[in-house]
Amino acid sequence: MEDKKTEIFNNGKAIFSTKGFKQTNVSDITKAAGIAVGTFYNYFSSKEKLFLEIFLEENVKLKKSIMKSIDLNEEPLPLIKKLIALNINGMNSNPILKEWFNKDVFFKIEQQYREENGVEQVDFLYDSFAELFRSWQAEGKIRNDLDVELIMAFFTGIIIIDTHKDEIGIQHFPQIMDYMAEFVMKGLTDHPQAKPM
Structure with missing residues (x-):
């Protein structure tokens, strides 16, 4: 039975x-x-369900390869900018993950994910980066009075902006994403809850 499921998946x-x-x-x-x-x-309730499983597997592979390719000791701001750029480049170069930028498809993926995991759980893009934020909080590099999920949501928001280039103005990219990452990181590091580095 697993063989058939694997055949369908592949x-x-x-x-x-x-x-x-x-x-x-x-x-x-x-x-x-x-x-x-x-x-x-018998194995998948819909095309969306199959696609979601494939999407999530590809997303995990991308995030793992990104985490292996970076120096976790680098300062937070340049590291975050690098993470965002690597993530977007990786998504654009993978035909499955590239569907994230197709609004109709992403809506279906997100809807399927919400149905399976609950309304609150939509953080499937940046889950693997949560540990990095937790370690920065523990080291006092970023403020620790904010929940990591909220911090992750800021960066998920930055990634989502990339799907709205046309409405915002394509001429502002990638600068707008760099500046937004900088503004968020400034808010996370220039605060009494973050110790001076």
């Missing part, structure tokens, strides 16, 4: 990567996997 990933989320349908995946359409629904 074929789904390959087809989503080449055709995109919207252009892929369940029958494309089942045909490639050599199974009946009904069998698909």
Whole structure:
């Protein structure tokens, strides 16, 4: 049974990567996997559910590779700017993760994620960076009177801004993201709760 689920997953990933989320349908995946359409629904309740699982796996791989590629001892502001740039570049170069920038697709992904994990849980982009913020709080590099989830939400907000380039004005990118990261980090470091470094 696990073999069939793996076949569906792997074929789904390959087809989503080449055709995109919207252009892929369940029958494309089942045909490639050599199974009946009904069998698909024994493992995944919908195309969205399969895509979400693939998206989350790819997202975790990207975040792990980013964390391995950086120097965690670097000062917070340059490190955060690097993390944001690596994240956006990694998402843009991965056909599955690139769907994040397609508003219709992202809405469906987010909706599926909320249904499975609750309304409060939408932090699937930056979860792996939470430990970094906790360690900075423990070391006094950033203020510790704010919940890490709130801090993460600031940076999720910065990433989401990238999906609204057209409305904001593409000529302002990537500078707007750099400045927003700088302003947020200034608010986190220039505060009595953060010890001078």
